[in-house]
Amino acid sequence: MQTRQITDHEVSARVPVIEARDLRKTFESINAVDGVQFAVQKGEVFGFLGPNGAGKTTTMRMIECVSPRTSGTLLVFGNDPDIAPAKIKQQIGVVPQETNLDPDFTCFGNLVTYARYFDIPPAEAKKRAADLLAFVQLEEKRDVLIDKLSGGMKRRLILARALVNNPSLLILDEPTIGLDPQARHLIWERLKILQAQGNTIVLTTHYLDEAARLCDRLVIMDNGKILVEGTPADLVQRYVGSEIVEVEKSDRVLACLADMKVSYEIAGDMVQIATESARDIARALLDNCQPGKVITRPATLEDVFLKLTGRTLRE
Amino acid sequence: MQHLWAVPHISRRAWKVWQRNLEVFVKTWKVNFFPPFIEALLYLFAIGLGIGTYIGGIGGIPYIQFIAPAILAISIMNSAFFECTYGSYVRMYYQKSFDAIIATPLTIEDVIAGELLWGATRSVISVTMMIPVFAGFGVISLPLSLLVIPLAFLGGMLFAGIAMCFTAITPSIDTLNYPSFLLITPMMLFAGTFFPLTLLPVFLQYGALAVLPLTHLVIIARMFTLATLSWTIFFSLAWILVVTALFCVISINLMRRRLIA
Structure with missing residues (x-):
């Protein structure tokens, strides 16, 4: 019988980018995430929908390795967030719900400082910062302090910041919250480009048109549980007609x-x-x-x- | 739930937080570097030309020379304490900087360690600005007084650790006023600073030695600036080392408890 060596590439093609089984998070007596199961494949745009308090953000925070899970299995790039958080975080980009840009720095300074947290050398950091400012159309705001930016500009800069480490997985928690239609379209367009480049994207949103437009697959959560999973078109056909x-x-x-x-x-x-x-x-x-x-x-x-x-x- | 005294794992990445704070500090250097310099001059004039003329000296030492090391020690205390209370609280709560940083390979332990190192660095910067002024007016002895600079790092870590414990448990920025006027102000006055500890009732002397961290910092600083070394320096150093380690560890664990749900 012939055996064949399985290459690393083949393994990584098979391992989902994120895999959760019976994942739970309990705060005191509240089950914020109550036994969810899902798998996100490489190159997918995967959405988490649900009303406020459904457990979307808590799930994101567990994937981001900033909130330890209470129980269950969670693997990101095949690694356990409890065991190898730095290894996982090195490969992900996060757009948080709350704008937490550094007000002590300019747009350019924010990107360069953030790049340093990923051990990116200064020369490379500056190059990436310049490229990313162009990508989110903020070149002319390069030396402007954060306080002077509009809400839409801040969200765009946060997207740029999340890309500074060339992440293979991008996690966006309500990326277009409170933005005008122009800014939303720009962000959607950029996310489409990133997906076309083979990035995996996980996002939460309250805008269902946004989810329908962007997501390959999505889940709807409520009270810490996943109610349904599928492609946007399938879900519409299956549950409404x-x-x-x-x-x-x-x-x-x-x-x-x-x-x-x-x-x-x-x-x-x-x-x-x-x-x-x-x-x-x-x-x-x-x-x-x-x-x-x-x-x-x-x-x-x-x-x-x-x-x-x-x-x-x-x- | 981790114990409060569990030794946290800290990586070299903590220095990146320190570097971030240093960059912000240097950007606004005009407002940051001069206060300690001016403060030293103000004390010299107020005490040297004012109060000092009424006081003959303490134990044969001119009054201004007696209080110069205390002014350095108080500056060490204030720089680190206020940096790691109000400064860190603003970065943690209002700027959400810690949340942003822990989404990168840094852990919350790295972030707090970086903040503590930065607090201690503020102390070093302050005394480094003050020492030339005091030396210029001949109220501290050289070169032994230069040892106050490394002492400032140790003392800075001590007060950064204490400060960070309060920052970790304070419900709001206003309640940080309590430790500053119930702990920092009394220490500034009663830790052997402006008058010798020996003027206090005996039980208060022991009390100060046992629980007021500034007392030990003043004792060591005074030995350096008056060039009067004694073996008791080891007792004070040991006290500071142990208490510093304790508060730094507890502060990191308290912060973890506060920020990582």
């Missing part, structure tokens, strides 16, 4: 829908009907029920999200 009819709520409309034996959901002063054929439902409503406003639209990830996690406010 292809189209949505929204119609203004009235007794007549509700009676009509009951007669038509279609299931619906009430959202404020609108009634939503998930269906395979919005046109048929809309026509039936218009013909028979004297509805107010009627809207038909494709189903989105937001419909999945609200269906799975409910409409009750969190926190």
Whole structure:
């Protein structure tokens, strides 16, 4: 029988970038992360969605090796964060939820100082800092202190900072929070470029259009557990269907829908009907029920999200 | 939960935090380097031309020479203490710098160790600025007084460690005022600084030697600046070494407890 040596390259192609099994994090008596399982493959953009307090950020912090897990298995690049944190952290770039740029330095200074924490030699650090400022279109802000930047500029600089060590894994916790559409599009575009270069990206977001646009695969979390996992299109098809009819709520409309034996959901002063054929439902409503406003639209990830996690406010 | 006295693992990367703080300090050197220099001059004029003229001297030593080492010791204490209380707290809480740094290969232990080393360095910088002024006016003896510079590093680590313990447990920046006026100000006045310890009741003398860290720093500094070495220096050095190690270790573990949930 012939045996063949397995090369390192083949091994690394098979080992997921992140692998979690029965991962748990308990703060005092609260199960912030309550036994989750997922695997992120090389080159993927993987999203974590969920309401506030779902456990997304806690999961990110465990992957980033800054918060030790309570129990379960967690491997990043095949390494255990409890055993080899420095080795893992050397290869990841982090965009935290909270802006924590160093206000004592300029944009350029922030990048160079941060590069030093990764043992990057000064000459190389300066070169990368210049390249990255160009990448996030902040060249003209090179020598400006952090306080003088707008919110969008700060997020872009944080993205640049997260790339200073050429990470193989990029972790973004709500990367476009509070940004105007221009800045969001710029960040999305940059993330697409990074993905095309073979980077693995893990992100959390509250913007479901952002998740649908960027993620190859995603999970929806709530109360520390993963509810569903899949591609954005699959999840929409599986949990909602292809189209949505929204119609203004009235007794007549509700009676009509009951007669038509279609299931619906009430959202404020609108009634939503998930269906395979919005046109048929809309026509039936218009013909028979004297509805107010009627809207038909494709189903989105937001419909999945609200269906799975409910409409009750969190926190 | 790690014990408070467990010896933390610290890597050479701690110096990168020190280097960051040094760079910021050097950038604003004009506001940073001169205060100790001016402070030394102010004391010289106030004590030398003012109070000193009413006081004949202590044990045959001119009053200004008696207090010069105390001024150096107080400067060592203040530089490290305030750097590692207010300075570190601002970096930790308001600037979130520690959070940013621990996402890199540095650990929280490295970060706090770097902060402590930087606090001690502030003490060294202060006395290095003050010694030429005192030497110029001939109130300290050379070359033995130059030993106050390495002493400043040790004493700086001592007060950096004490300060960092308070920073690790303080609920807000305002409550850092308590250790500064309940601990630092009394020490500045009663640790054998402006009058000899022997003027205090005996039990307070022992109390000061037992629990006031500044007392030992003043004793050693005075031996150097007056060139009056005695074997008791080893007792004071040993006291400082043990207490420094204790507070530095505890402060790192307390900070870990505060920041790593």
